[in-house]
Amino acid sequence: MAEDGYNFAYLDEQTKRMIRRAILKAVAIPGYQVPFGSREMPLPYGWGTGGIQVTASIIGRDDTLKVIDQGADDTVNAVSIRKFFARTAGVGTTERTEDATILQTRHRIPETPLGPGQILVYQVPIPEPLRWLEPREAETRKMHALEEYGVMHVRLYEDIARFGHIATSYDYPVRVNGRYLMRPSPIPKFDNPKMDRSPALQLFGAGREKRIYAIPPHTGVRSLDFDDHPFEVQKWEDVCALCGSGESFLDEIVTDDRGGRMFVCSDTDYCGRRREAGHTGPATRDPEGSGA
Amino acid sequence: MAATLNGPALRPGFAAPVPDSQQVFRRVLAAMSEPGAVQDIAIALTPPAPLDPATAAVCLTLLDFETPVWLDAAADNDDTRAWLRFHCGCPLAGEADGARFAVLARPEAAPPLAGFRLGSEAYPDESATLVVQAASLEAGDAVDLRGPGIEDRRAFRAAGLAEDFWKQRRDLERLFPLGVDLLFASGASLAAVPRSTQIGL
Numbered sequence A: 001m002a003e004d005g006y007n008f009a010y011l012d013e014q015t016k017r018m019i020r021r022a023i024l025k026a027v028a029i030p031g032y033q034v035p036f037g038s039r040e041m042p043l044p045y046g047w048g049t050g051g052i053q054v055t056a057s058i059i060g061r062d063d064t065l066k067v068i069d070q071g072a073d074d075t076v077n078a079v080s081i082r083k084f085f086a087r088t089a090g091v092g093t094t095e096r097t098e099d100a101t102i103l104q105t106r107h108r109i110p111e112t113p114l115g116p117g118q119i120l121v122y123q124v125p126i127p128e129p130l131r132w133l134e135p136r137e138a139e140t141r142k143m144h145a146l147e148e149y150g151v152m153h154v155r156l157y158e159d160i161a162r163f164g165h166i167a168t169s170y171d172y173p174v175r176v177n178g179r180y181l182m183r184p185s186p187i188p189k190f191d192n193p194k195m196d197r198s199p200a201l202q203l204f205g206a207g208r209e210k211r212i213y214a215i216p217p218h219t220g221v222r223s224l225d226f227d228d229h230p231f232e233v234q235k236w237e238d239v240c241a242l243c244g245s246g247e248s249f250l251d252e253i254v255t256d257d258r259g260g261r262m263f264v265c266s267d268t269d270y271c272g273r274r275r276e277a278g279h280t281g282p283a284t285r286d287p288e289g290s291g292a
Numbered sequence B: 001m002a003a004t005l006n007g008p009a010l011r012p013g014f015a016a017p018v019p020d021s022q023q024v025f026r027r028v029l030a031a032m033s034e035p036g037a038v039q040d041i042a043i044a045l046t047p048p049a050p051l052d053p054a055t056a057a058v059c060l061t062l063l064d065f066e067t068p069v070w071l072d073a074a075a076d077n078d079d080t081r082a083w084l085r086f087h088c089g090c091p092l093a094g095e096a097d098g099a100r101f102a103v104l105a106r107p108e109a110a111p112p113l114a115g116f117r118l119g120s121e122a123y124p125d126e127s128a129t130l131v132v133q134a135a136s137l138e139a140g141d142a143v144d145l146r147g148p149g150i151e152d153r154r155a156f157r158a159a160g161l162a163e164d165f166w167k168q169r170r171d172l173e174r175l176f177p178l179g180v181d182l183l184f185a186s187g188a189s190l191a192a193v194p195r196s197t198q199i200g201l
């Protein structure tokens, strides 16, 4: 049960209605940024509240919530947001991707593929993909209206001229359903292909800039690229030191003060469950058994 | 017999507004996310005639003082107006093009879809959502839906629409991202055809 003294899921009903209407328009116009009247939320500094307001407006008692921060369920932020909804909405929580009905995320898409009926809610710091190229909102609105996205291609091509490849590796711009240019939030471009034709509903909330946008299920999401420089995701020489996965997004972590380091899965649920299932990596293998 | 705010003729809204509106919203969101897939509103409602429970549930969930609503001639009666004003607090729009929401209780006589708000180039979201009360979501000629939210294609039926309804709707596709979003209600059933859906006849 939710604790007394709170509105269910914290927000008042009028605010939820306003956000719900914005979400429906966002789903009806895939990739388009719908303005909404953002509210203050009592949440950790630095997380941002747009995604939380979206979750608060959709969540109900029957939901099971998963919260990840950079792929991890156990960071201070992820834990406090899970507790926040457990307390204000009385919902069950989980770390298992496939058991969640709503997944609130900052900076990653889980490695375990999402299924029909699941809703992935992204925390978005800056929603406008054209903002660095054009600071005026009236102008970016016009560019979206006219599909004037050539400047973004020029910017990416400048990367190629300077570095020999597209250097942008996070928050990599996409076209949604062949129409709107969209920022996927600061997920690694490794995750971009997971957005394409996902059977899950994807909702994006930006609190400070007061924007909500969406990708309906089974909707085409294409990362921008060029004929001579096709889109590519990050690759690693290493596998996960703990579970041995060669298919997940890896974080580099420092293991001692003598410069020791290793690569481990950023998705803690995925990595932990692989280890439970008996998978091992270079750091968890019995040195004699592995012959290392 | 005119209902007043405190009059005996005023019918109830949601028994438990907070969980009921959340549940209904999720059905509406599922409907909008999977165009043409029929959702059930599992909440008992006894709205004033001619509103069906699904129509009433959508109104109670989404309407308030910020959303002028337009009622077609069939829905526009004293009981319905009083019920909407009391439970939703929404203003009633005198003209179709002034409404954010519209209730079409007799869609065979609906005004042209293009006469509702379609949004602007810069703000296509400033457009109308129409609640189309159909005689049935199981009978009627099937149309073929494609687009976001649909894996391949989906057949959709709604009975009691104007003969040229789907042609009108298809003619709006070239205006995308401008357009109207359609919520079909019948009894306790609900389905959606947002503007992003392409209609095959």
Ligand SMILES: [Zn+2]
Pocket: A240, A241, A242, A243, A244, A245, A264, A265, A270, A271, A272, A274
């Ligand atoms: Zn791992």
